[in-house]
Amino acid sequence: MTEPIVNDLTIQAATVNGSGSQTANLVLTRAIFHMGIPVAPKNVFPSNIEGLPTWYQLRITPEGHMARSDKVDILVAFNVATWREDLKTVRPGGAVIHEEAFSTAEARTDVTYYAVPFAKLAKSKIQNDTLRKQLANMIYVGVVAGLLGIPWEAVEHGVRRQFLTKPKAVPVNLDAIKVGYDYWQDNFSKQDPYRLEPMQGVVEGKVLVEGNQAAALGALMGGVTVVAWYPITPSSSLCEYLVAYADRFRVDTATGEKLISVVQAEDELAAVGMAIGAGWAGARAMTSTSGPGISLMAEFSGLAYYAEVPVVIFDIQRIGPSTGLPTRTSQADLGFVYTLSHGDTKHVVLLPGTVEECYELARDAFDYADRFQTPVFVLSDLDLGMNLWMTPEFKYPDKPLDRGKVLSKDDLERLAGEWARYRDVDGDGVTYRTLPGTDHPAAGYFTRGSGHDEMARYTEGADAYARNMDRLSRKLETARHVLPAPLADEAGAPIALIAFGSTHAAVVEARETLAASGKPVDYLRIRALPLSDDVAEFVRRHDHVYVVEQNRDGQLFDLIRLALPAELVGRLRSIRHYNGQPIPAVAITEPLMQLEAVPA
Amino acid sequence: MSTALNRAGLARDAYKGAATTLCAGCGHNSITNHMVKALYELGVEPHLLAKMSGIGCSSKTPAYFVETAHGFNGVHGRMPSLTTGAHLANRQLIMLGVSGDGDTASIGLGQFLHMIRRNVDCTYIIEDNGTYGLTKGQFSATADLGSVQKKGAVNTFQPIDPCAVALALGCSFVARSFSGDGKQVVPLIKAAIAHRGTAILDIISPCVTFNDHDGSTKSYSWVKDHEESIADVSFIPFFEEVHVDYEPGTVRDVQLHDGSHIVLKKLGEDHDPTDRQAAIKVIEEGRAEGHLVTGLLYVDTKMDDFATTEHIPQRPLKDLSQDELRLSRDQFSQFMSEFA
Numbered sequence: 001m002t003e004p005i006v007n008d009l010t011i012q013a014a015t016v017n018g019s020g021s022q023t024a025n026l027v028l029t030r031a032i033f034h035m036g037i038p039v040a041p042k043n044v045f046p047s048n049i050e051g052l053p054t055w056y057q058l059r060i061t062p063e064g065h066m067a068r069s070d071k072v073d074i075l076v077a078f079n080v081a082t083w084r085e086d087l088k089t090v091r092p093g094g095a096v097i098h099e100e101a102f103s104t105a106e107a108r109t110d111v112t113y114y115a116v117p118f119a120k121l122a123k124s125k126i127q128n129d130t131l132r133k134q135l136a137n138m139i140y141v142g143v144v145a146g147l148l149g150i151p152w153e154a155v156e157h158g159v160r161r162q163f164l165t166k167p168k169a170v171p172v173n174l175d176a177i178k179v180g181y182d183y184w185q186d187n188f189s190k191q192d193p194y195r196l197e198p199m200q201g202v203v204e205g206k207v208l209v210e211g212n213q214a215a216a217l218g219a220l221m222g223g224v225t226v227v228a229w230y231p232i233t234p235s236s237s238l239c240e241y242l243v244a245y246a247d248r249f250r251v252d253t254a255t256g257e258k259l260i261s262v263v264q265a266e267d268e269l270a271a272v273g274m275a276i277g278a279g280w281a282g283a284r285a286m287t288s289t290s291g292p293g294i295s296l297m298a299e300f301s302g303l304a305y306y307a308e309v310p311v312v313i314f315d316i317q318r319i320g321p322s323t324g325l326p327t328r329t330s331q332a333d334l335g336f337v338y339t340l341s342h343g344d345t346k347h348v349v350l351l352p353g354t355v356e357e358c359y360e361l362a363r364d365a366f367d368y369a370d371r372f373q374t375p376v377f378v379l380s381d382l383d384l385g386m387n388l389w390m391t392p393e394f395k396y397p398d399k400p401l402d403r404g405k406v407l408s409k410d411d412l413e414r415l416a417g418e419w420a421r422y423r424d425v426d427g428d429g430v431t432y433r434t435l436p437g438t439d440h441p442a443a444g445y446f447t448r449g450s451g452h453d454e455m456a457r458y459t460e461g462a463d464a465y466a467r468n469m470d471r472l473s474r475k476l477e478t479a480r481h482v483l484p485a486p487l488a489d490e491a492g493a494p495i496a497l498i499a500f501g502s503t504h505a506a507v508v509e510a511r512e513t514l515a516a517s518g519k520p521v522d523y524l525r526i527r528a529l530p531l532s533d534d535v536a537e538f539v540r541r542h543d544h545v546y547v548v549e550q551n552r553d554g555q556l557f558d559l560i561r562l563a564l565p566a567e568l569v570g571r572l573r574s575i576r577h578y579n580g581q582p583i584p585a586v587a588i589t590e591p592l593m594q595l596e597a598v599p600a
Numbered sequence: 601m602s603t604a605l606n607r608a609g610l611a612r613d614a615y616k617g618a619a620t621t622l623c624a625g626c627g628h629n630s631i632t633n634h635m636v637k638a639l640y641e642l643g644v645e646p647h648l649l650a651k652m653s654g655i656g657c658s659s660k661t662p663a664y665f666v667e668t669a670h671g672f673n674g675v676h677g678r679m680p681s682l683t684t685g686a687h688l689a690n691r692q693l694i695m696l697g698v699s700g701d702g703d704t705a706s707i708g709l710g711q712f713l714h715m716i717r718r719n720v721d722c723t724y725i726i727e728d729n730g731t732y733g734l735t736k737g738q739f740s741a742t743a744d745l746g747s748v749q750k751k752g753a754v755n756t757f758q759p760i761d762p763c764a765v766a767l768a769l770g771c772s773f774v775a776r777s778f779s780g781d782g783k784q785v786v787p788l789i790k791a792a793i794a795h796r797g798t799a800i801l802d803i804i805s806p807c808v809t810f811n812d813h814d815g816s817t818k819s820y821s822w823v824k825d826h827e828e829s830i831a832d833v834s835f836i837p838f839f840e841e842v843h844v845d846y847e848p849g850t851v852r853d854v855q856l857h858d859g860s861h862i863v864l865k866k867l868g869e870d871h872d873p874t875d876r877q878a879a880i881k882v883i884e885e886g887r888a889e890g891h892l893v894t895g896l897l898y899v900d901t902k903m904d905d906f907a908t909t910e911h912i913p914q915r916p917l918k919d920l921s922q923d924e925l926r927l928s929r930d931q932f933s934q935f936m937s938e939f940a
Binding site: 448 | 621651667671683687689693714917918925926931937
């Protein structure tokens with residue numbers, strides 16, 4: 001046997017969708033996390049309720065790398081349909097736990113096999129007829145625990161944590177895991193190098209949160225009161241978490257009244273329409289969608305932009321165009337969302353790169369929307385939104401809610417009713433609004449998506465139109481200087497990376513790899529559109545700047561090129577990953593090294 | 601014009617809006633005048649009124665009444681979603697939606713149905729002329745089978761009848777009227793506003809430019825000749841005493857949510873406005889006989905409206921304080937610890 005490999009391995013469980021495998025995967029994840037070992041799970045699932053193949057990748061590294069790995073060390077093969085293909089993904093020297101009935105004839109000889117009669121064990125050892133299929137998955141958790149040396153105490157924690165709200169389910173699941181655990185002890189001796197050992201100092205103070213959970217909490221802390229949505233993967237869980245959190249935190253216990261309204265709309269048109277209606281009437285309002293849903297919201301987004309109505313729109317990106325790959329991740333909505341709607345339109349777009357930012361930017365999006373009276377898009381993606389990520393605990397907000405420029409009855413009295421809805425009093429492009437219900441004869445105005453003058457009156461006047469559009473540009477320019485600035489990590493390297501969103505995890509790892517091989521690279525992470533002036537300055541300080549993103553066309557690359565002075569454009573290069581799988585670090589390091597080898 | 605002050609302390613002029621830009625003689629202008637009269641007589645406080653609309657000739661009209669109220673002229677066929685959202689943000693507002701036949705029965709049919717399904721508390725007026733005026737006279741989905749276009753084309757499709765559709769869905773208030781029949785339109789608008797739930801008021805409103813010729817079933821002359829009112833409608837607001845001096849058996853009196861009454865004096869066949877199947881029947885029979893049946897077709901005062909179903913407080917959600925909206929520090933740290 002070779003040298004032990006401790007706490008540095010990737011487990012891939014290949015199972016059948018709808019069989020309860022995800023619960024088993026999460027128990028395993030939580031057990032290992034409980035040992036103080038960093039975990040990075042990626043769930044690769046089909047658009048299907050039951051029967052199609054699904055994979056769960058659990059990456060374990062002592063450094064806490066969060067990106068997907070393209071190498072599998074330990075395969076748990078539970079799905080006969082994908083067995084042969086799954087076997088090919090294992091790295092030489094890896095371990096394969098598989099159903100005994102799967103044939104290993106003519107299979108690879110450079111991996112270690114552990115054949116387990118899962119089906120027979122489930123039949124003979126699990127007494128619960130109705131839950132047998134689900135519990136059968138737990139048996140593999142026990143085998144993996146045995147194989148890697150996960151203490152039973154950690155397994156117990158994993159089960160208890162996973163069934164936090166269903167404590168009754170704990171014993172039956174533990175019994176099933178014990179079947180696998182015992183089977184390992186009784187039948188196998190360790191033949192592979194992989195081990196897990198408790199760690200200290202890396203995961204302390206950290207929690208495991210999905211981006212959509214984080215965004216739901218952020219929205220709640222941002223004071224959302226009207227939510228309208230239409231179910232669509234991968235955004236649905238955001239609003240479902242919000243419903244659950246609202247039931248817990250937004251019910252007036254004295255009256256039973258809900259201090260929030262969450263409406264499942266008839267489609268995405270209605271969902272965004274309700275949110276805009278609510279934002280117009282003064283609520284903190286939002287919707288959340290993905291894929292085709294964001295296309296349907298284009299017309300209303302233009303209305304909210306032009307009529308200047310605050311609203312927060314989450315787009316949890318998935319692969320397009322059209323239905324695309326509904327359960328695969330992507331960053332290909334960036335260009336579309338930035339100018340969503342016909343006509344000259346440009347939006348504020350927030351780009352969280354971590355789950356902590358999913359929380360913070362979701363929360364702050366409501367302030368930006370009110371402050372700039374415009375739709376604010378929060379662009380997350382399936383990888384960030386639906387996978388568990390290790391994160392520091394989120395911080396309690398240190399600022400009060402910012403409701404923007406709203407004139408009250410008292411304000412109007414002080415102004416003797418002299419105001420105009422679209423008059424740029426402060427020179428920042430941001431005008432004052434009143435809310436329906438304000439008890440002053442001068443409060444009312446007519447909001448419209450058609451041409452309007454400063455008084456909000458209908459006009460087709462050429463000058464009034466152009467003046468208003470120029471002011472909207474000025475408003476976005478004001479916003480540009482206030483939005484979250486790019487985060488730079490620089491040490492004077494001649495080359496650099498620029499990325500946004502969930503690509504961050506792979507960039508962090510790629511930089512470590514590159515630095516270790518003598519090629520340190522600087523890094524700038526974009527967190528909002530329109531782009532900050534910092535981007536051009538960053539590019540100016542580097543010879544080559546690689547823009548890394550998860551779409552085919554280099555959408556951020558294009559936006560940066562447009563924003564750069566001509567003499568800097570040639571410094572930009574593009575690295576794109578767009579197969580629906582979360583980008584691994586190697587998808588950055590390899591093309592970067594290749595392009596670096598090419599003379600400029 | 602009356603200078604008398606209503607219960608809001610306002611003269612009738614306070615309910616006027618900008619000058620209309622619609623064609624002279626347009627039915628919609630009459631409806632605007634009926635709206636002014638109804639809102640003035642009800643004593644609606646302008647700041648509590650939210651005038652909502654979609655796109656089309658009809659949807660321009662909210663600019664032509666109660667100029668001091670807030671209004672929102674949104675996108676085509678989507679007035680219901682904007683209205684639903686605004687209502688959820690502030691239940692105190694009186695939501696008054698104005699739409700047209702294209703805006704409702706074609707591009708907006710989905711939102712129309714779903715608003716009814718939820719029973720959102722609002723008045724939904726359809727200014728129904730069977731034609732697309734702004735785009736110069738194409739048939740709309742409410743145009744009757746066999747109705748003739750100005751240039752001679754004949755409509756070959758069955759109409760979508762907004763009232764029949766609303767009744768099929770169990771809409772809590774369904775009425776039809778004619779823009780030229782102010783005596784009926786005004787009390788129906790008042791009743792629709794007093795009703796708590798979605799009140800659909802389909803008002804046939806002739807387009808003088810594109811659909812007022814012989815062969816049209818939405819022309820002034822056709823409607824005048826074929827209108828068959830099922831009952832005389834009068835509205836007694838909650839702030840006035842009810843004087844019923846009719847002979848027993850000749851009237852029906854329905855009390856609405858705010859204590860107002862709608863009193864229906866029967867004209868021909870007795871119609872029970874709380875009987876949904878009877879309402880569907882009366883529409884179908886009218887159609888078979890070539891009549892346009894008008895009046896209060898159906899009302900259900902017991903159905904909960906959307907905000908009630910959703911347990912939203914009476915005070916506006918928009919007014920909730922930061923302390924009510926955010927988790928406390930203790931709640932927050934407890935919640936975070938659960939992710940460990």
